[in-house]
Amino acid sequence: AVTIFQLTCAHSVTLTLLSSVKNSEDVRCKCICPPYKDHSGHIYNKNVSQKDCDCLHVVEPMPVPGPDVEAYCLRCECKYEERSSVTIKVTIIIYLSILGLLLLYMVYLTLVEPILKSGFLPLQDHQPFANAHDVLARSRSRANVLNKVEYAQQRWKLQVQEQRKSVFDRHVVLS
Amino acid sequence: MDPNMVNAGDMNGSGNLMDFLDEPFPDVGTYEDFHTIDWLREKSRDTDRHRKITSKSKESIWEFIKSLLDAWSGWVVMLLIGLLAGTLAGVIDLAVDWMTDLKEGVCLSAFWYSHEQCCWTSNETTFDDRDKCPQWQKWSELLVSQSEGASAYILNYFLYIMWALCFAFLAVSLVRVFAPYACGSGIPEIKTILSGFIIRGYLGKWTLLIKTVTLVLVVSSGLSLGKEGPLVHVACCCGNFFSSLFSKYSKNEGKRREVLSAAAAAGVSVAFGAPIGGVLFSLEEVSYYFPLKTLWRSFFAALVAAFTLRSINPFGNSRLVLFYVEYHTPWYMAELFPFILLGVFGGLWGTLFIRCNIAWCRRRKTTRLGKYPVLEVIVITAITAIIAYPNPYTRRSTSELISELFNDCGALESSQLCDYINDPNMTRPVDDIPDRPAGPGVYSAMWQLALALVFKIVITIFTFGMKIPSGLFIPSMAVGAMAGRMVGIGVEQLAYHHHDWIIFRNWCRPGADCVTPGLYAMVGAAACLGGVTRMTVSLVVIMFELTGGLEYIVPLMAAAVTSKWVADAFGKEGIYEAHIHLNGYPFLDVKDEFTHRTLATDVMRPRRGEAPLSVLTQDSMTVEDVETLIKETDYNGFPVVVSKDSERLIGFAQRRELILAIKNARQRQDGVVSNSIVYFTEDPPELPPNSPHPLKLRRILNLSPFTVTDHTPMETVVDIFRKLGLRQCLVTRSGRLLGIITKKDVLRHMAQMANQDPESIMFN
Numbered sequence: 020a021v022t023i024f025q026l027t028c029a030h031s032v033t034l035t036l037l038s039s040v041k042n043s044e045d046v047r048c049k050c051i052c053p054p055y056k057d058h059s060g061h062i063y064n065k066n067v068s069q070k071d072c073d074c075l076h077v078v079e080p081m082p083v084p085g086p087d088v089e090a091y092c093l094r095c096e097c098k099y100e101e102r103s104s105v106t107i108k109v110t111i112i113i114y115l116s117i118l119g120l121l122l123l124y125m126v127y128l129t130l131v132e133p134i135l136k137s138g139f140l141p142l143q144d145h146q147p148f149a150n151a152h153d154v155l156a157r158s159r160s161r162a163n164v165l166n167k168v169e170y171a172q173q174r175w176k177l178q179v180q181e182q183r184k185s186v187f188d189r190h191v192v193l194s
Numbered sequence: 195m196d197p198n199m200v201n202a203g204d205m206n207g208s209g210n211l212m213d214f215l216d217e218p219f220p221d222v223g224t225y226e227d228f229h230t231i232d233w234l235r236e237k238s239r240d241t242d243r244h245r246k247i248t249s250k251s252k253e254s255i256w257e258f259i260k261s262l263l264d265a266w267s268g269w270v271v272m273l274l275i276g277l278l279a280g281t282l283a284g285v286i287d288l289a290v291d292w293m294t295d296l297k298e299g300v301c302l303s304a305f306w307y308s309h310e311q312c313c314w315t316s317n318e319t320t321f322d323d324r325d326k327c328p329q330w331q332k333w334s335e336l337l338v339s340q341s342e343g344a345s346a347y348i349l350n351y352f353l354y355i356m357w358a359l360c361f362a363f364l365a366v367s368l369v370r371v372f373a374p375y376a377c378g379s380g381i382p383e384i385k386t387i388l389s390g391f392i393i394r395g396y397l398g399k400w401t402l403l404i405k406t407v408t409l410v411l412v413v414s415s416g417l418s419l420g421k422e423g424p425l426v427h428v429a430c431c432c433g434n435f436f437s438s439l440f441s442k443y444s445k446n447e448g449k450r451r452e453v454l455s456a457a458a459a460a461g462v463s464v465a466f467g468a469p470i471g472g473v474l475f476s477l478e479e480v481s482y483y484f485p486l487k488t489l490w491r492s493f494f495a496a497l498v499a500a501f502t503l504r505s506i507n508p509f510g511n512s513r514l515v516l517f518y519v520e521y522h523t524p525w526y527m528a529e530l531f532p533f534i535l536l537g538v539f540g541g542l543w544g545t546l547f548i549r550c551n552i553a554w555c556r557r558r559k560t561t562r563l564g565k566y567p568v569l570e571v572i573v574i575t576a577i578t579a580i581i582a583y584p585n586p587y588t589r590r591s592t593s594e595l596i597s598e599l600f601n602d603c604g605a606l607e608s609s610q611l612c613d614y615i616n617d618p619n620m621t622r623p624v625d626d627i628p629d630r631p632a633g634p635g636v637y638s639a640m641w642q643l644a645l646a647l648v649f650k651i652v653i654t655i656f657t658f659g660m661k662i663p664s665g666l667f668i669p670s671m672a673v674g675a676m677a678g679r680m681v682g683i684g685v686e687q688l689a690y691h692h693h694d695w696i697i698f699r700n701w702c703r704p705g706a707d708c709v710t711p712g713l714y715a716m717v718g719a720a721a722c723l724g725g726v727t728r729m730t731v732s733l734v735v736i737m738f739e740l741t742g743g744l745e746y747i748v749p750l751m752a753a754a755v756t757s758k759w760v761a762d763a764f765g766k767e768g769i770y771e772a773h774i775h776l777n778g779y780p781f782l783d784v785k786d787e788f789t790h791r792t793l794a795t796d797v798m799r800p801r802r803g804e805a806p807l808s809v810l811t812q813d814s815m816t817v818e819d820v821e822t823l824i825k826e827t828d829y830n831g832f833p834v835v836v837s838k839d840s841e842r843l844i845g846f847a848q849r850r851e852l853i854l855a856i857k858n859a860r861q862r863q864d865g866v867v868s869n870s871i872v873y874f875t876e877d878p879p880e881l882p883p884n885s886p887h888p889l890k891l892r893r894i895l896n897l898s899p900f901t902v903t904d905h906t907p908m909e910t911v912v913d914i915f916r917k918l919g920l921r922q923c924l925v926t927r928s929g930r931l932l933g934i935i936t937k938k939d940v941l942r943h944m945a946q947m948a949n950q951d952p953e954s955i956m957f958n
Contacts, residue, residue: 051321096755182373
């Protein structure tokens with residue numbers, strides 16, 4: 020769980036760095052012009068800088084003849100917008116990968132681990148982590164890293180089981 | 195057998211890196227799960243620590259630097275909380291944006307773009323169909339290459355429901371398997387935690403991760419819930435995480451709650467883009483004790499969080515919230531009447547919602563409905579998706595709906611709601627369009643809004659409280675915005691068609707822009723939110739920070755005050771206090787007034803006819819006696835008296851510390867056996883020779899327990915409990931110990947006085 024947080028912190032640093040990198044496609048000036056006389060409404064997009072973001076620079080080709088341009092442009096509203104496509108891409112991909120990892124871990128914990136540990140499908144016990152108590156009760160021979168990780172994982176499973184009992188079964192918290 | 199009591203001496207030689215995997219050895223001074231902290235002791239421990247650091251800082255330069263770092267650690271924590279909360283809020287916003295659109299179609303050029311982002315660079319968008327572009331295709335176009343017609347509609351409908359069910363099922367499974375504490379809004383539990391209650395794991399790392407991930411899933415699934423309450427929980431988890439990195443906060447539960455108050459402010463700040471509103475929300479709704487130091491630090495955390503979110507820029511226009519509006523059309527005095535009507539509506543709806551929701555949650559808690567949480571989520575999602583899809587106002591996400599309802603109709607809008615009959619010769623500039631008669635689009639939009647309003651009112655009652663992260667702010671605002679917009683359009687049309695009536699004649703001339711329906715939507719949203727949560731100042735500040743319109747403070751206040759009055763006439767509790775009562779948390783509300791004339795003797799234990807108080811004596815009990823007493827009773831603490839005859843009070847000893855101290859003594863000290871005398875005085879008592887080594891437990895004795903006399907009015911006792919955060923209070927008469935009043939007894943007494951069930955107070 021701590022590594023996930025290191026990931027998140029690294030991600031936040033990356034985001035702030037990336038948000039300063041501007042793709043040329045990521046800025047635009049959007050002008051919305053409503054219907055005028057017999058011309059229908061239209062939306063114009065153009066990649067211009069903020070000082071050039073007005074009707075005269077963006078609306079091309081101008082649909083109305085010369086004298087009407089001012090009246091037409093008075094109705095149009097131009098807005099300068101920018102986004103960061105890199106931020107969006109990185110965020111969505113990181114989110115999907117975290118979601119995928121969690122799903123895989125969930126499938127492993129609920130389906131695969133009981134089969135591996137006890138060799139048969141635990142049809143009678145619908146609770147995940149049902150074997151946490153047994154593993155903790157067994158004595159450990161050596162204290163090496165793998166055993167420690169497994170022990171920590173079993174302790175976490177026990178905590179989650181307690182939480183699940185309080186919330187879902189006994190309804191004492193968060194009803 | 196308690197698997198938590200592991201001897202740390204077994205682990206050897208793997209180095210400090212792996213120590214975080216070890217079981218933390220419970221030492222004297224930590225609290226058990228579901229117990230209340232001792233605020234006075236935490237405060238005195240912090241004062242001791244501070245004094246020690248200050249005195250050591252004079253010794254050397256290194257100690258001085260350490261004292262400076264200790265002083266700044268509070269600000270560093272706030273900075274980190276703001277950064278992480280802002281980042282997580284940005285991630286959530288971007289992911290929700292994308293996944294909501296995933297239900298309807300997909301962007302072919304880059305699958306990670308939402309609908310709006312996909313058509314951002316395209317030149318094929320038209321005025322009437324601003325979101326149409328060839329890169330983004332609906333599912334029916336992708337699968338069967340048809341975009342119009344009955345079969346396309348049915349296919350889109352079916353896939354919409356399938357995606358919604360998929361997201362909701364994933365969310366509830368993740369919550370169930372990994373972090374059951376991640377469900378619900380989180381604000382009632384955080385209120386209880388901030389008042390001194392301990393819920394271990396509620397603000398843990400797994401809860402944070404699962405809450406963030408599943409919040410995106412449930413908001414994208416189209417359920418009628420919001421993300422503001424869960425964002426407060428997420429921000430408090432960040433606060434808990436960072437405060438555990440500094441020993442100043444990790445070892446002191448009282449100081450940690452100051453950090454959590456500030457983190458809650460940061461959470462609301464990123465949810466609404468309202469830093470000041472966030473601080474006020476934390477002050478008014480969430481926090482229990484809010485010292486002035488916390489005010490400044492909360493503001494800092496809220497600002498850092500808002501700034502971080504703005505730099506991530508999730509909505510592409512440097513705004514923090516999807517429905518930031520910025521118009522400045524004035525309002526008129528005569529409009530106060532419909533605003534007050536909206537306030538009344540908000541208050542009535544708030545009362546209705548609270549009563550129905552609590553009844554439904556109580557049913558979920560006590561009957562068989564609670565045994566099928568996953569099935570319940572799936573059924574509610576299916577019903578929501580099936581009913582929401584045909585109505586275009588419920589098909590899109592609630593935030594977009596609110597944004598559209600808040601917006602004023604200029605000449606540039608092309609939605610149905612803005613289908614007014616335009617005068618073709620009109621030459622007014624864009625934001626000064628006069629009132630116009632409604633076209634057919636507006637009438638059909640009103641019908642659809644009315645249906646959407648009824649639907650949202652009903653479905654939110656069943657959605658809030660399910661076993662998924664669910665917030666309440668956005669659905670309430672949506673209900674209010676829909677009602678407000680309908681009222682606003684009604685008033686606008688009334689003013690246009692009857693501009694010669696007396697009420698309109700003075701301020702609404704034909705050809706002027708008098709009525710702004712968007713403002714009515716905002717006022718309605720504020721009224722409904724205030725009716726449900728009973729917020730006052732923080733609501734008004736959040737609303738005007740959301741809209742940037744200081745001109746509208748008076749209508750917002752009028753509506754908020756009216757809705758609070760109307761709702762308070764029916765019941766004093768907001769939704770969060772009602773959920774606290776439903777769960778039986780030991781929360782002594784500062785807003786309740788105790789006006790009964792009972793005395794301390796009426797509430798104290800033991801009552802007449804009960805067994806006498808279990809006490810420890812100063813120096814005449816053996817270790818075995820103490821252990822028997824602990825085993826036979828389940829009290830959290832025992833008063834220590836001089837002797838059984840004199841019953842003069844010496845102090846108070848906590849159960850947990852007695853257990854730990856005796857266990858330690860048996861293992862570590864020589865000569866301590868079951869027959870050893872336990873003494874709480876400074877010097878050991880006179881013992882006959884050949885008696886076993888006595889055990890001194892003075893260090894765990896609290897020598898200054900709070901006492902009141904038996905004739906103290908309960909009003910004062912309740913005030914003492916609230917202001918000092920006590921857990922128990924001893925009752926004496928002429929110096930002799932009579933009984934004890936615990937926080938649970940006080941809560942039960944208050945419940946009894948209010949004719950509620952006193953047995954519903956659970957926990958210690």
